[in-house]
Amino acid sequence: MAKDFSYEIIETIGILSTSPKGWTKELNLISWNGAVPKYDIRDWAPNHEKMGKGVTLSGDEVSALLELLKKVEP
Numbered sequence: 001m002a003k004d005f006s007y008e009i010i011e012t013i014g015i016l017s018t019s020p021k022g023w024t025k026e027l028n029l030i031s032w033n034g035a036v037p038k039y040d041i042r043d044w045a046p047n048h049e050k051m052g053k054g055v056t057l058s059g060d061e062v063s064a065l066l067e068l069l070k071k072v073e074p
Contacts, residue, residue: 005032005033006032006033006034007030007031007032007033008030008031009028009029009030009048010028010029010030010031010037011028011029011037012026012028013026013027013028013029013039014026014027016041019043022045022046023043023044023045023046023052024043024044024046025041025042025043025044026041026042026043026044027039027040027041028040030056032056038056038057038058038059039056039057039058039059039061039062040054040055040056040057041054041055041057042054042055
């Protein structure tokens, strides 16, 4: 049984990629169930009517991720 939840996209930061079916992988700042907003990376259907599984990060985790990514060669 699925639990009810709510979310509000506080800020759309950017689109990382777009699939052939029009879904976008996005980085957004989202408040889940009225909580403090967190950074969120996940796939979204056009117009945000559906979402895929994603990863939610606090501000400290985003900072740590940024430092790790600076070490990666493209």
